Amino acid sequence: MSLSDRNKTILDELISNPSITSMVLENKYDLSRRQLGYSFNKINEWLVAKNLPVIERTRQGHFIIDQSVFTMISGEEEIVPLETPFLNEDQRVYFITMMLLSSEEELSLSHFTSELEVSKNTILSDLKQAQSLINDYGLTIRYTRKSGYLLEGKEFQVRKLLINVTYQLLQLGRGAERIRKLARINNEEIEDINKRIEKVENKLNLKFTDEKMATMPYILILILRRIEKGNEVQFFSIKYEELSDTKEYLATEEIFQDTEQIPVQERLFMTLHLLTANVYWSDYLTDNDAIPDxxxxxxxxxxxxxxxxxxxxxxxxxxxxxxxxxxxxxxxxxxxxxxxxxxxxxxxxxxxxxxxxxxxxxxxxxxxxxxxxxxxxxxxxxxxxxxxxxxxxxxxxQEKVKAIVVCPQGVSVSRLMFNELRDLFPEFIFLDSLSVREFLEYGLDYDVVFSATSLETNKKLFVTKAFLSWEEKYRLRKQVMLELHGYMANDITVPHLLDIIKNHSTIHNEKELARDLERYINRDEESSLKQNVRNGDLNLDELIPARNISIRHSITSWEQAIEESVRPLLNSGKIEAGYVQAMVNQTERDPYIILGPNIAIPHAAPEEGVNEVGMSLLRLKKGVKFSEDYTINIIIVIAAVDKQQHIHALMQLLKLAGSETDRDRIINANSVHEIHNVLASYSID
Incomplete structure (x- = not known):
């Protein structure tokens, strides 16, 4: 985002004269308190986007500006003013579009060349660019000898274009003046609409932002003109019940007062325009009857x-x-x-x-x-x-450790690893869980990589398994904290911590603080990790009972293998038929569903057809080709209703997938009972 001319002028004034007061600024630049407040908010938004401290304002009207703001502004290049003698191509395209939206006469090339003071060839080129602009709205510029240049398409899309183009033009130097000239809007019309909007503000007990106050008069005038010419919004997806009970719907009466009959759809559109307008201040925003959730x-x-x-x-x-x-x-x-x-x-x-x-x-x-x-x-x-x-x-x-997790074993395993590590290191910011390919193209900055495989990186890398026992978690946390901070938890003492805290803050109850710190430092780390396993978690042999296990010698395709493996879940009503296709689609998007050699876990999102948590297993004696690299003998379908219930069983399954002996036992089993016994051997808390 960039600063407007007015906001840049105010910021420059604050930088060159930081002792200036709000009242002096208002008088010097002929601003109302509201206008200055709006500019002040925009300046602070701009500073936040540049990672700079905001400018604070005291009750006495003075300003508090951080030194870093002075340093940055002084080193910045001069911002080129928006107002230039000649319009560039982008600006001409917006003016041409406004002429198409607002003209009450037939438009020819001569109209455009005369208004914009460029050649016919330039206008023809600009018209092509204008068509590119309006393609996103599903509209077309058409020319006929009889009617000249016209916009064609749905009126609702025309209105969206009108709102956007008006906003863009008003950002230019003398933008308001140019719009008034193009659309032949006189000052009396603007004043009349402004009075109506002020009545709306009073009725709704709010204040629209200056930006909205600047654009709304032009938008409303042009919309009313289009209605008068018969260009009405036809039926669209606005729900009457959703908007008719709002305060904004009642306020449209002020805008349409003394106007010819306005169709319900137009009243709804105007209501929608008011509802979508940003407000600077409101007295009733906590009234959430319209959107209770x-x-x-x-x-x-x-x-x-x-x-x-x-x-x-x-x-x-x-x-x-x-x-x-x-x-x-x-x-x-x-x-x-x-x-x-x-x-x-x-x-x-x-x-x-x-x-x-x-x-x-x-x-x-x-x-x-x-x-x-x-x-x-x-x-x-x-x-x-x-x-x-x-x-x-x-x-x-920036002051916090930022970590990413790299796991090449598919969505479920990746999420499990991500959540487990986030719980293990609650003081870290975990940005993303990535495949190896995503990691190679990752754009955000990070400090630590947790990965299930070795990677080339200049950041701190901790290679860890997707499934960790409690002892392994305990050792990993100790290793990471020692590597990053150079201490072990047992090296921390409460008196030392209290001395540090006293140097930087006021302690109101040192005894209670010392007690809480002692309790935190000497907590049972292993016990705190174990409490994440809930008593109600299901084991692997419970989620895959014998009735959910199928045995086949071979199958012709991967898609057929999914359809066969999912049959027990379909028959029991745990999933809907749509979940099968969703799994096939997910497999195409996420090839990392391979859990280990010869074993895969196809799955999809809970909302794509899961009624109840469950798993099913298909054993193929002769494996099915998944890709050039993988042949699969064991297919375990996962139907999850949330992120918790199946996780305990999935961790047990991960351990099974890591055992070549037990994978072979399942592949070579002669009965369902033998396979279920293997699952049961891993179903121990």
């Missing part, structure tokens, strides 16, 4: 982020309200594909990229609620909000 989803997202980033975010209620302020309009933007275009700089700081990665991994609750992938620009805003909050409380993920 939104705040819990945001709370879950924050908790998952805290766990991934090994950070506790302070003042949670304030942070949740701030996130809600952005996520509520984003919910409607994402759900109805109205997310605006926002270009993100490629030069974002390394820490921001890592933070963005962790935020993205934490947004599953939001994705589930909305029912769609969350676009990168919406995720970037969420990252900025959380990053700014961390900076405010003095946290940084």
């Amino acid at each position: 939104l705040l819990p989803a945001i709370d879950q997202m924050v908790r998952q982020f805290e766990k991934s980033a090994c950070i506790y975010l302070q003042d949670r209620d304030q942070l949740l309200n701030k996130l809600l302020q952005h996520v509520k309009p984003a919910y409607y933007r994402v759900k109805y594909q109205l997310t605006e275009t926002m270009e993100i700089q490629d030069s974002l700081s390394k820490e921001f990229k890592e933070l963005h990665h962790l935020v993205k991994r934490s947004t599953a609750p939001l994705k589930k609620l909305i029912g769609q992938e969350i676009p990168e620009n919406e995720l970037t805003f969420i990252t900025m909000l959380i990053g700014g909050w961390m900076t405010k409380q003095g946290d940084s993920i």
Whole structure:
């Protein structure tokens, strides 16, 4: 993201004159308090994206600026102003598109050449670029002698294009003036719409951002004109019940007051536009009747982020309200594909990229609620909000050890290894679980690699098995902590820790702190690891009872092998028929389902047709070809309903897969009973 002219001017003023007050800034640049507040927020978002401390403002209107901000700004190249005498190609393309969206007369090449002051050949080239721009909206530029140049396509898509183009043009120097000229919009129309929007603000008890206040009048005027010309939005996927009970739907009456009859679909579209508008301040955001599950989803997202980033975010209620302020309009933007275009700089700081990665991994609750992938620009805003909050409380993920896990043994084993290591090292940030090929192309920075195989890397590498006994976990933790920090846990003493703490903070209850530290340092490490195994975990022979074991001499194809091996789970109702195809598809995407020589574990996601946890086993005397490199004799289908119930049995299966003797016993077995006895020998807690 980049700073607008106004925001850059304010930042330059703060850097050159840090003692200036808010009131002086407002008077000097003819800004309202609200405009200055909006610019101040944008400047801080820009600083967060560059991994710099935010500028704080005191109650007296003074500013607190970190020295690193002065250093960075002083060393930056001058930002070229947006206003230039001549428009470049991209800018011309937006103006041509605006003319197509807003013109009330037939458009010819002469109209474009006259308005943009370039040759016909240049306009013809620009029209091709304009078509490239609108391809994403499913629209077409068509020319006829009778009607000139026209936009063709669904009106809903035209509206999305109109909103985006208006936003882009207003970022240019004299953008508002140029739009008024192109679309023949007079100041009285703008003032009238502004008054209506102010009534909406009062009715909803909120304040839209300056950015939205700048764009909405133009968008609403142009939409009303299109309605008058008969270009109405036809039926689309907006649910009347979802929007009609919102305060925003009632507020559209203010906008459409004294206007001819407006169809219900247009009222819904206008409501949607209000719902998707970012707000600077709101008094009713905690009223979640319209989206009752939104705040819990945001709370879950924050908790998952805290766990991934090994950070506790302070003042949670304030942070949740701030996130809600952005996520509520984003919910409607994402759900109805109205997310605006926002270009993100490629030069974002390394820490921001890592933070963005962790935020993205934490947004599953939001994705589930909305029912769609969350676009990168919406995720970037969420990252900025959380990053700014961390900076405010003095946290940084740069200070933490970042680890990745490399496992070539498929999704289930990889996730198991990832989760086990994350539990073993709760103070580390675990970024990703990767295959060897993904590791070779990995772009994020990390400090430690845990791998099931040897790798070439200049980072600290710890080669470990996918399945670790409690003793092996204990030794691995000791080894890693000694390698990274140069100490063993037993070398830490409470008095020494208390001395360090006293040097950096105030201790309110030294006796209680010493007791808690003593309890933590001298905890039973092995016992704390063992408590992760729940009493209710199922053993391998329980998840694969004798009735779930099939024996065949041979089979013609891998797909047929999956269909045969899954039959017991289908017959018992533990899975749906769709799970079979999902496993075949997953195999194509994830060739790393090979657990060991001659043994594979096909599986798919729980939501693709699993009703109840279960496993089934197919033994082939003559193996089936999985690929050029692998022939499989033992196929064990995994149907998991969550990430927990099958894990204990899977760990037992991993041990079995590592034994050539017991694999051969299963391959050469003459009965189901013999195979089940082998499974039972590994089904011991």
